[in-house]
Amino acid sequence: MTERKIALITGGSRGIGFACAKELAQNGCDIIINDICDEATAKPALDEIRALGVDAWFYQFDVSNDAQVHEAVDKMIADHGKIDILLNNAGITKDGLFLRMDAEQWERVIKINLGSAYYVTHAVIKYMMKARQGSIINMSSIVGVHGNAGQANYSASKAGLIGLTKTLAKEFGSRNIRVNAVCPGFIQTAMTANLGNIEEYAAAIPMKRFGTPEDIAKVVKFLALDTDYVTGQAIEVAGGLML
Numbered sequence: 001m002t003e004r005k006i007a008l009i010t011g012g013s014r015g016i017g018f019a020c021a022k023e024l025a026q027n028g029c030d031i032i033i034n035d036i037c038d039e040a041t042a043k044p045a046l047d048e049i050r051a052l053g054v055d056a057w058f059y060q061f062d063v064s065n066d067a068q069v070h071e072a073v074d075k076m077i078a079d080h081g082k083i084d085i086l087l088n089n090a091g092i093t094k095d096g097l098f099l100r101m102d103a104e105q106w107e108r109v110i111k112i113n114l115g116s117a118y119y120v121t122h123a124v125i126k127y128m129m130k131a132r133q134g135s136i137i138n139m140s141s142i143v144g145v146h147g148n149a150g151q152a153n154y155s156a157s158k159a160g161l162i163g164l165t166k167t168l169a170k171e172f173g174s175r176n177i178r179v180n181a182v183c184p185g186f187i188q189t190a191m192t193a194n195l196g197n198i199e200e201y202a203a204a205i206p207m208k209r210f211g212t213p214e215d216i217a218k219v220v221k222f223l224a225l226d227t228d229y230v231t232g233q234a235i236e237v238a239g240g241l242m243l
């Protein structure tokens, strides 16, 4: 078994997840990337991580499919022996005003953004318990704390992640497993590419700019590697937005 820590990052082939994968790799972690895309699509991301001098592996599965998640996590443990860090990052938006939001739109976002954290954490945590250590980080959002018109499904899923984070921190602290959430503001990725006038949004942010995926990755690295005593926290990384 590798001496290096192993980090599993869901939705890790691009955007914030990929930046977190690179940051953890730069700090000596082997990386397991999950995504719903095929391995050929994820290959450039894997190559970039391997070029940093660590191992990187890819597991394709849908984080909202409980059976696929459990099968993949059991295989990861059989292949690599352990998972030290879990970043529940995969997420989607299906925005719309509440009155026009149909049940499919609601359920899909809740299942991918919140259900996935239950499925993946449930599959991984039993191995962390045996190892008597682990760090779990859930990618929430400032809208999970403050709400946002047009995002009832997304905001509810991200608020749910914060409740899950705090509860698991209480349940698993005695097992030396820490659970935290990161709440990004506007971050430049594919998810925010269609927002329209970025300057207008940026003007409302005290730091006067959108965040980068690397801004989020630095906080994830702190929670994963630099602290042994921070747990149950939901840390806003939003350039002061919502202050």
Ligand code: NAP
Binding pocket: 010, 011, 012, 013, 014, 015, 016, 017, 034, 035, 036, 037, 061, 062, 063, 064, 089, 090, 091, 092, 112, 139, 140, 141, 142, 183, 184, 185, 186, 187, 188, 189, 190, 191, 192
């Ligand atoms: P992104 O660029 O769209 O990346 C999301 C990743 O998740 C993609 O690789 C996507 O795969 C993957 N994914 C989606 N559904 C999946 C599924 N069912 N199973 C496995 N993987 C799946 O988004 P991002 O901006 O990096 O966002 C990452 C996380 O940060 C999300 O949870 C998001 O809600 C959160 N966040 C983002 C912002 C922001 O401003 N960008 C702000 C707050 C919170 P495909 O590309 O193949 O679909």
